[in-house]
Amino acid sequence: MLTQSISAPLTIPKVGPAGTSVPDQFHGITGQAGLVATEFSYRKDEEIYGEDEPSEYVYQVISGSVRSYKLLSDGRRQIGAFYLPGDVFGLESGSVHRLTAEAVVDTTVRLVKRHSLEQAAGITVQVARSLWTMTAGELRHAEDHMLLLGRKSAMERVANFLLEMDRRLAATGMMALPMCRRDIGDYLGLTLETVSRALSQLHSDGVLGFSGARQIVLRNRQRLRNLDA
Amino acid sequence: MLTQSISAPLTIPKVGPAGTSVPDQFHGITGQAGLVATEFSYRKDEEIYGEDEPSEYVYQVISGSVRSYKLLSDGRRQIGAFYLPGDVFGLESGSVHRLTAEAVVDTTVRLVKRHSLEQAAGITVQVARSLWTMTAGELRHAEDHMLLLGRKSAMERVANFLLEMDRRLAATGMMALPMCRRDIGDYLGLTLETVSRALSQLHSDGVLGFSGARQIVLRNRQRLRNLDA
DNA sequence: CGACGGATTGATCGTGCTCAAATCATGTGG
DNA sequence: CCACATGATTTGAGCACGATCAATCCGTCG
Numbered sequence: 001m002l003t004q005s006i007s008a009p010l011t012i013p014k015v016g017p018a019g020t021s022v023p024d025q026f027h028g029i030t031g032q033a034g035l036v037a038t039e040f041s042y043r044k045d046e047e048i049y050g051e052d053e054p055s056e057y058v059y060q061v062i063s064g065s066v067r068s069y070k071l072l073s074d075g076r077r078q079i080g081a082f083y084l085p086g087d088v089f090g091l092e093s094g095s096v097h098r099l100t101a102e103a104v105v106d107t108t109v110r111l112v113k114r115h116s117l118e119q120a121a122g123i124t125v126q127v128a129r130s131l132w133t134m135t136a137g138e139l140r141h142a143e144d145h146m147l148l149l150g151r152k153s154a155m156e157r158v159a160n161f162l163l164e165m166d167r168r169l170a171a172t173g174m175m176a177l178p179m180c181r182r183d184i185g186d187y188l189g190l191t192l193e194t195v196s197r198a199l200s201q202l203h204s205d206g207v208l209g210f211s212g213a214r215q216i217v218l219r220n221r222q223r224l225r226n227l228d229a
Numbered sequence: 230m231l232t233q234s235i236s237a238p239l240t241i242p243k244v245g246p247a248g249t250s251v252p253d254q255f256h257g258i259t260g261q262a263g264l265v266a267t268e269f270s271y272r273k274d275e276e277i278y279g280e281d282e283p284s285e286y287v288y289q290v291i292s293g294s295v296r297s298y299k300l301l302s303d304g305r306r307q308i309g310a311f312y313l314p315g316d317v318f319g320l321e322s323g324s325v326h327r328l329t330a331e332a333v334v335d336t337t338v339r340l341v342k343r344h345s346l347e348q349a350a351g352i353t354v355q356v357a358r359s360l361w362t363m364t365a366g367e368l369r370h371a372e373d374h375m376l377l378l379g380r381k382s383a384m385e386r387v388a389n390f391l392l393e394m395d396r397r398l399a400a401t402g403m404m405a406l407p408m409c410r411r412d413i414g415d416y417l418g419l420t421l422e423t424v425s426r427a428l429s430q431l432h433s434d435g436v437l438g439f440s441g442a443r444q445i446v447l448r449n450r451q452r453l454r455n456l457d458a
Numbered sequence: 459c460g461a462c463g464g465a466t467t468g469a470t471c472g473t474g475c476t477c478a479a480a481t482c483a484t485g486t487g488g
Numbered sequence: 489c490c491a492c493a494t495g496a497t498t499t500g501a502g503c504a505c506g507a508t509c510a511a512t513c514c515g516t517c518g
Contacts, residue, residue, distance in 0.1 A: 070376045072458045078376040093365030098372055121357070128350070128357040135364050136322030142371035143327055147299045147307040149378035150418030154474065181497065189379030194474055196498055212483075213497055229301045383506065410465065423506055425466055441515070442465055 035120065037110045042103035048090070051100045055092040057111040061085050064107025065178040068099045069186065079187040081141060082179065084169050091134055104178045149189045152229055157188040158198040159227035162208070166218055177214040202227075264349065266339045271332035277319070280329045284321040286340040290314050293336025294407040297328045298415065308416040310370060311408065313398050320363055334407045378418045381458055386417040387427040388456035391437070395447055406443040 039062065042048055048059065048066065059066075066083040080099055083089040090101060092114070121128040148157055161184060165175055177184075181192040188195065199216075202208050207224055209217040218224060268291065271277055277288065277295065288295075295312040309328055312318040319330060321343070350357040377386055390413060394404055406413075410421040417424065428445075431437050436453055438446040447453060 070372065072376070072380060074458070076380040076458070078379040080372055080375055093362050094369075098369055122354050125351050125357065128354065128361070132357070132361040132364060133322050135361060135368055139364055139368040139371060140323075140327055142368060142375060143299065143309055146309055146371060146374055146378055147301070149375055150307040150415075151301060151305040180495095186379075191475060192497080193476085193499085197474090200498070229303070229305070409463095420507055421465080422467085422508085426506090429466070 035112050035116050037112050039108060039110055041106070041108045044103055044105050046103050048101040048103065048109070049097050051098065052096050054095060055090065055097050055114055057090060058088065058114055058117055059090040059101075059109045059111045060088045062108040062110055065104045066101050066107060066109075067104050067179065067183055067187075068101045070099050077186045078189065079183060080145070081138070082183075082187065084178075088134055091131065091138075093131075093135060104183065154188075154190055154194050155198050155201075155227055156229045157190060158184075158195060158202070159224045161188055162202075162216070162218060163221070163224055163228060166221070170218075173217055174211075175216045175218065177216065179214075181213075264341050264345050266341050268337060268339055270335070270337045273332055273334050273336075275332050277330040277332065277338070278326045280326060282326050283324060284319065284326050284343055286319060287317065287343055287346055288319040288330075288338045288340045289317045291337040291339055293338075294333045295330050295336060295338075296333050296408065296412055296416075297330045299328050306415045307418065308412060309374070310367070311412075311416065313407075317363055320360065320367075322360075322364060333412065383417075383419055383423050384427050384430075384456055385458045386419060387413075387424060387431070388453045390417055391431075391445070391447060392450070392453055392457060395450070399447075402446055403440075404445045404447065406445065408443075410442075 042064075049055070049057075051070065061083050063085055065085075066087075066089060067079050068081050068083065068089060069077050069079040071077050081089070082104070083101075090097065090111075092098070117127065117131065121131055148160055152160065162175075165177060169175060179187075181195050184190075185192040185195045199208070202224075203210060205223075207218070207220045207227075209219055211217070271293075278284070278286075280299065290312050292314055294314075295316075295318060296308050297310050297312065297318060298306050298308040300306050310318070311333070312330075319326065319340075321327070346356065346360065350360055377389055381389065391404075394406060398404060408416075410424050413419075414421040414424045428437070431453075432439060434452075436447070436449045436456075438448055440446070
């Protein structure tokens with residue numbers, strides 16, 4: 001559902017994809033070249049784009065959150081990243097999307113035509129640099145995540161996840177996770193039961209507190225850091 | 230050991246990092262702007278650059294091969310990629326290397342100053358585009374590898390590895406792997422014993438033949454593809 | 459030929475998965 | 489406002505895959 005069509009100057013939270021502190025990436029682009037940005041909303045679980053679909057737009061999360069994943073033919077799923085408010089996603093150097101993106105909860109995004117970005121990159125060096133820097137930020141996250149998936153234990157993965165989310169969406173001590181246990185498991189390469197057991201143990205160890213399964217308070221970040229290899 | 234210092238036009242194999250078929254990336258850069266390329270050689274297991282070191286050069290493998298990895302404090306290692314002749318590595322958008330690179334065997338590389346590339350990118354749009362495209366190619370490989378590490382079985386991982394190496398270094402049916410079983414394990418998130426057992430099973434199933442542990446002939450690529458989810 | 463590092467193979471162990479049931483949270487309609 | 493339905497989460501029991509520990513085996517290079 002289309003809601004607006006503006007090119008207003010953007011002032012958006014400042015955390016990059018995966019917590020990369022690239023100071024407001026979208027602004028570095030759209031603000032730059034007076035590009036037309038549009039807002040669009042997706043309902044929970046709605047697909048934003050599919051794997052191998054032509055990449056037509058670049059997106060920024062305004063509210064809600066997005067999961068980006070690959071599927072095997074038998075349904076096994078690997079989530080590559082979660083995108084939270086302020087994060088840019090869907091940027092491709094090639095012509096198609098290499099993962100599927102879905103709204104985790106009801107989500108509003110800002111989007112610009114990919115073609116207009118590339119055009120701007122042909123003119124302004126800063127835009128070209130921004131595109132590269134954003135892709136490099138995603139690569140950094142992927143490299144860290146390969147280490148997690150290939151070599152870390154279940155508890156180390158969950159501790160790492162909590163610290164990542166704490167860094168990226170901690171409002172006032174309280175963390176409101178938008179995603180379910182299955183999403184977390186598919187992000188960490190674990191089953192939802194293993195995620196749940198790890199969280200339960202951290203709870204009984206006093207490392208974190210719950211108020212509802214997705215409202216989490218970290219009570220001992222240092223212990224969590226020690227648990228994350 | 231420094232061996233030459235030239236800026237000769239490069240004509241090098243055409244497979245990108247991780248098999249991305251970006252038609253000779255280094256040439257698209259050095260050939261472009263008349264940059265000075267230097268050759269350098271490393272002995273087996275010699276470090277080329279370390280994690281968190283300032284990124285001063287961009288490299289292309291001429292002969293040999295390179296592993297790029299992250300370490301945990303207790304020695305667990307995750308290899309993110311192997312670089313084979315023709316592949317470009319060590320390109321960073323930020324100021325430091327995020328993984329360590331080592332020669333797997335005696336290896337010769339061509340290198341150019343990172344700074345001179347960035348300078349060229351400020352002038353030529355094609356160079357800027359090349360830098361982005363190369364980083365995006367690495368990202369694609371990392372995304373595929375996250376799926377492998379997070380969700381595939383040991384046999385699926387090994388089958389995938391064999392097909393990747395077949396694609397990237399198959400001369401005439403015979404594949405000469407430069408790396409040991411431990412390196413393969415650290416790339417696939419497995420132990421060296423599990424890799425060895427999977428290869429032995431593929432051998433007794435007639436999917437592949439050995440002539441020495443690292444000389445492998447694929448006898449049934451289709452079966453291998455079926456084994457790779 | 460001998461020595462050494464790499465690879466294979468075997469036996470056992472343990473982490474995380476699977477299958478299953480109980481509990482909790484959330485929203486809906488009476 | 490409460491009863492219920494539904495989906496998410498937790499918890500339990502048993503199992504399996506891949507890890508670990510250990511003993512050969514093999515190939516390569518002196």
